[in-house]
Amino acid sequence: MDARYLERFLSDAARGATRSEIRELLKLVARPEIISLAGGMPAPETFPVDELADLLGRALREEGRSALQYGTTEGDAELKREILRFLVETEGDSYAGLTPDHLLVTSASQQSLDLCSRTFLSPYDAVVVGLPSYLGALGAFRAAGARPIGVPADAEGLRSDLLEERLVEARGRGIHPKLLYLVPDFANPTGETMGRTRRAEILAIARDFDLLVIEDSPYRLLRYSGETQPTLASLDRDGRVLALHSLSKILAPGIRLGWLVAHPEIVARLVVMKQPVDLCTGGLQQLAARVYLRAGGFAGHLERVRALYARQLDVLLAALERHFDPAWGARWTRPAGGLFAWIVLPPWMDARTLLELAVREYHVAFVVGDAFHADGSGRNTLRLNFSYAAPARLEEGVARLARAIAHLVREGRLRAEPGRGSASFVASDDAWLQATWRLATAETHD
Amino acid sequence: MDARYLERFLSDAARGATRSEIRELLKLVARPEIISLAGGMPAPETFPVDELADLLGRALREEGRSALQYGTTEGDAELKREILRFLVETEGDSYAGLTPDHLLVTSASQQSLDLCSRTFLSPYDAVVVGLPSYLGALGAFRAAGARPIGVPADAEGLRSDLLEERLVEARGRGIHPKLLYLVPDFANPTGETMGRTRRAEILAIARDFDLLVIEDSPYRLLRYSGETQPTLASLDRDGRVLALHSLSKILAPGIRLGWLVAHPEIVARLVVMKQPVDLCTGGLQQLAARVYLRAGGFAGHLERVRALYARQLDVLLAALERHFDPAWGARWTRPAGGLFAWIVLPPWMDARTLLELAVREYHVAFVVGDAFHADGSGRNTLRLNFSYAAPARLEEGVARLARAIAHLVREGRLRAEPGRGSASFVASDDAWLQATWRLATAETHD
Numbered sequence: 056m057d058a059r060y061l062e063r064f065l066s067d068a069a070r071g072a073t074r075s076e077i078r079e080l081l082k083l084v085a086r087p088e089i090i091s092l093a094g095g096m097p098a099p100e101t102f103p104v105d106e107l108a109d110l111l112g113r114a115l116r117e118e119g120r121s122a123l124q125y126g127t128t129e130g131d132a133e134l135k136r137e138i139l140r141f142l143v144e145t146e147g148d149s150y151a152g153l154t155p156d157h158l159l160v161t162s163a164s165q166q167s168l169d170l171c172s173r174t175f176l177s178p179y180d181a182v183v184v185g186l187p188s189y190l191g192a193l194g195a196f197r198a199a200g201a202r203p204i205g206v207p208a209d210a211e212g213l214r215s216d217l218l219e220e221r222l223v224e225a226r227g228r229g230i231h232p233k234l235l236y237l238v239p240d241f242a243n244p245t246g247e248t249m250g251r252t253r254r255a256e257i258l259a260i261a262r263d264f265d266l267l268v269i270e271d272s273p274y275r276l277l278r279y280s281g282e283t284q285p286t287l288a289s290l291d292r293d294g295r296v297l298a299l300h301s302l303s304k305i306l307a308p309g310i311r312l313g314w315l316v317a318h319p320e321i322v323a324r325l326v327v328m329k330q331p332v333d334l335c336t337g338g339l340q341q342l343a344a345r346v347y348l349r350a351g352g353f354a355g356h357l358e359r360v361r362a363l364y365a366r367q368l369d370v371l372l373a374a375l376e377r378h379f380d381p382a383w384g385a386r387w388t389r390p391a392g393g394l395f396a397w398i399v400l401p402p403w404m405d406a407r408t409l410l411e412l413a414v415r416e417y418h419v420a421f422v423v424g425d426a427f428h429a430d431g432s433g434r435n436t437l438r439l440n441f442s443y444a445a446p447a448r449l450e451e452g453v454a455r456l457a458r459a460i461a462h463l464v465r466e467g468r469l470r471a472e473p474g475r476g477s478a479s480f481v482a483s484d485d486a487w488l489q490a491t492w493r494l495a496t497a498e499t500h501d
Numbered sequence: 502m503d504a505r506y507l508e509r510f511l512s513d514a515a516r517g518a519t520r521s522e523i524r525e526l527l528k529l530v531a532r533p534e535i536i537s538l539a540g541g542m543p544a545p546e547t548f549p550v551d552e553l554a555d556l557l558g559r560a561l562r563e564e565g566r567s568a569l570q571y572g573t574t575e576g577d578a579e580l581k582r583e584i585l586r587f588l589v590e591t592e593g594d595s596y597a598g599l600t601p602d603h604l605l606v607t608s609a610s611q612q613s614l615d616l617c618s619r620t621f622l623s624p625y626d627a628v629v630v631g632l633p634s635y636l637g638a639l640g641a642f643r644a645a646g647a648r649p650i651g652v653p654a655d656a657e658g659l660r661s662d663l664l665e666e667r668l669v670e671a672r673g674r675g676i677h678p679k680l681l682y683l684v685p686d687f688a689n690p691t692g693e694t695m696g697r698t699r700r701a702e703i704l705a706i707a708r709d710f711d712l713l714v715i716e717d718s719p720y721r722l723l724r725y726s727g728e729t730q731p732t733l734a735s736l737d738r739d740g741r742v743l744a745l746h747s748l749s750k751i752l753a754p755g756i757r758l759g760w761l762v763a764h765p766e767i768v769a770r771l772v773v774m775k776q777p778v779d780l781c782t783g784g785l786q787q788l789a790a791r792v793y794l795r796a797g798g799f800a801g802h803l804e805r806v807r808a809l810y811a812r813q814l815d816v817l818l819a820a821l822e823r824h825f826d827p828a829w830g831a832r833w834t835r836p837a838g839g840l841f842a843w844i845v846l847p848p849w850m851d852a853r854t855l856l857e858l859a860v861r862e863y864h865v866a867f868v869v870g871d872a873f874h875a876d877g878s879g880r881n882t883l884r885l886n887f888s889y890a891a892p893a894r895l896e897e898g899v900a901r902l903a904r905a906i907a908h909l910v911r912e913g914r915l916r917a918e919p920g921r922g923s924a925s926f927v928a929s930d931d932a933w934l935q936a937t938w939r940l941a942t943a944e945t946h947d
Binding site for chain 1: 502503504507510511512513514515540541542543545546548550551553554555557558559561562565566567568569570571572608609611612614615619620621622623624626637640641643644645679713739740741749753754755756757764766767769770773774776777778779780782783784785786788789
């Protein structure tokens with residue numbers, strides 16, 4: 056059994072995703088001397104581990120025998136009650152009409168995305184996504200064999216005028232997408248937020264073209280400045296919005312707990328799809344979420360998390376001002392929340408080349424932006440995370456990144472030859488995607 | 502948004518699985534007066550909840566900040582070390598050569614099955630399964646759009662002579678299946694175990710026809726009598742066996758932790774498929790498994806679980822002898838381990854009709870066997886679980902089942918009209934499948 060022999064056994068979906076050939080670079084990133092601004096990881100010091108240990112330990116003793124049994128695919132009824140309470144507390148009375156049948160408990164939002172993909176997308180179905188869009192959503196749509204229709208974004212995310220244009224154009228070619236995906240609050244990767252008007256426009260277009268809308272909101276409660284915007288779900292009058300929530304960024308990702316809010320008929324369909332996927336989300340995960348939601352300290356916890364990330368965002372933006380030479384012509388977003396800022400280098404700069412130099416010689420890592428672009432564009436963009444690295448490392452990370460850019464500017468090596476990176480990156484685009492997955496998700500513990 | 506309107510949005514996979522229309526029956530099953538022998542649930546009194554609470558509480562305090570962070574898709578390295586140790590301890594030295602690269606940590610075996618399906622099966626690909634086979638495996642294969650090739654089983658499981666026959670026949674029609682699925686130890690649903698010779702024969706056929714083999718072993722460590730047989734994985738010389746293990750039946754299903762042992766090239770492919778599915782198995786789940794595996798009490802725990810289930814199996818078999826009238830012509834398996842026994846009613850009896858009567862009038866539930874048959878046969882079969890209900894309820898459950906059979910025999914209503922059940926079960930086969938899923942998995946807490 057070798058890789059080539061195995062090839063013949065692979066499904067169409069698996070063939071589409073080859074194994075990363077640039078593991079060496081990833082191994083480098085895992086070294087302690089590297090400052091990684093790549094991963095989308097929350098700050099571990101925010102995890103309320105002692106409180107969770109107490110609450111979960113007590114709950115396991117008291118009700119472990121039922122909690123550790125198989126559960127229903129929909130999710131634990133008591134957890135659903137806590138979630139409904141939490142939604143009203145954080146989103147207000149527009150969420151008071153929800154019932155347990157509007158909720159599906161999942162093993163965090165990546166699973167919600169996968170379930171939505173498999174429930175709504177057959178191979179070659181079209182799905183509308185922003186340029187750029189969250190990597191994991193693109194991955195889930197790709198795994199279902201779907202084809203993306205990319206719509207450029209501005210400082211408010213997906214442009215409604217271009218959305219309509221693209222949909223008309225698609226219709227002209229006989230393509231009728233079923234799904235529209237977006238992260239309206241503090242988007243991954245850009246950090247940008249959609250205003251109320253844009254939200255209403257997009258919802259109206261979704262109605263006109265009969266699209267279901269996935270509103271992915273993992274960062275929504277992490278606002279550090281400005282005014283909260285209404286969710287698309289709260290503006291939706293005809294049950295076409297599927298709202299994805301997760302505890303990963305506001306409590307801890309290792310609990311693997313999220314939920315989806317949608318019309319009960321949609322929830323029922325997703326339940327049927329979840330059965331062969333994992334039978335049910337684990338009782339241990341659900342118990343941890345339930346006892347923490349019930350304990351009543353979530354508001355204070357969120358306050359502390361927001362205060363920390365707001366400080367770190369300030370550090371990042373100040374460092375970018377300080378270390379980035381205006382002569383380079385780079386631009387970046389100034390998010391009001393979330394975990395990410397987004398850098399747009401001048402069009403002639405190649406972020407892949409920059410990453411290799413940055414990791415090998417300057418010991419700093421980030422995520423190259425093209426993996427977030429369904430059309431393969433964005434080679435001159437990159438994503439920086441500000442939630443994980445402590446302020447001093449964040450500042451130093453930006454300083455190193457600036458030195459790497461200066462280095463390449465001096466050498467003129469940022470003039471990318473279209474379609475390829477430097478020699479050691481001859482790897483296929485799939486290998487790049489793989490590497491970016493790893494950088495963007497889990498494997499960059501610095 | 503109503504059910505009919507939603508239909509247009511569904512993927513091919515989701516369209517295949519309609520919502521259950523016999524929820525009323527399921528609601529009845531959840532009532533306390535019903536004795537359910539339907540679910541595949543372990544006995545909750547076996548869950549070591551106090552020990553887990555202590556171990557997990559301490560571990561969360563000591564290393565919660567790293568454990569609750571995002572993890573690698575492959576699984577936690579320290580957990581993998583514990584799993585490798587556990588495999589050598591339980592399976593012997595033939596497992597000593599395994600490395601962490603042979604392991605993929607999953608959120609229990611249903612996820613392993615789903616990952617295998619998506620990695621190897623494209624729509625219309627063929628997969629070889631026993632008649633009958635585990636419902637959840639059939640569900641995962643179906644969700645991938647695959648077509649099953651059913652091979653009849655005898656008291657040792659899948660018949661190797663018929664396997665070869667079916668494969669030759671398929672080849673003649675230009676069909677080349679890639680995967681063979683089986684549960685060689687204490688199969689779900691029959692409880693039967695494959696002998697060493699049969700295992701070797703099947704592996705030889707898999708080699709001849711170039712099939713990958715999924716060896717699903719959730720019950721393997723639950724042997725109550727007789728001699729342990731070698732795993733297919735230990736007999737495999739060319740890396741074609743994927744071995745699925747799970748803590749669900751030997752520790753607690755709510756932890757949602759399993760692993761897959763396969764050639765590193767296969768593991769690498771499955772990792773790529775797991776990324777868009779859930780990014781990683783939860784750190785909380787992995788921590789719970791790791792601390793329990795490390796604590797050293799697993800062997801003693803397994804001993805106690807086996808002793809309990811062995812007693813309950815004796816109760817079940819004695820009750821069947823006592824209450825089932827030999828005149829009915831029913832046969833049943835006498836498993837040497839696992840959680841299930843399997844009843845074969847005479848061919849003219851219809852287990853769906855029996856289930857409705859049994860639940861409504863006699864307050865006992867079981868799983869109708871046709872859902873385990875990829876070809877729709879098995880309408881005269883049913884599965885009984887003996888791990889969940891305490892001995893007195895197990896005995897009483899069988900007595901009630903016997904009264905329900907006697908009732909139908911008296912009324913002659915067991916003479917099934919081919920292809921349909923009683924009037925209130927006019928529901929489509931999909932609805933039946935749905936109901937059976939629920940009965941067979943989670944939702945029958947009596």
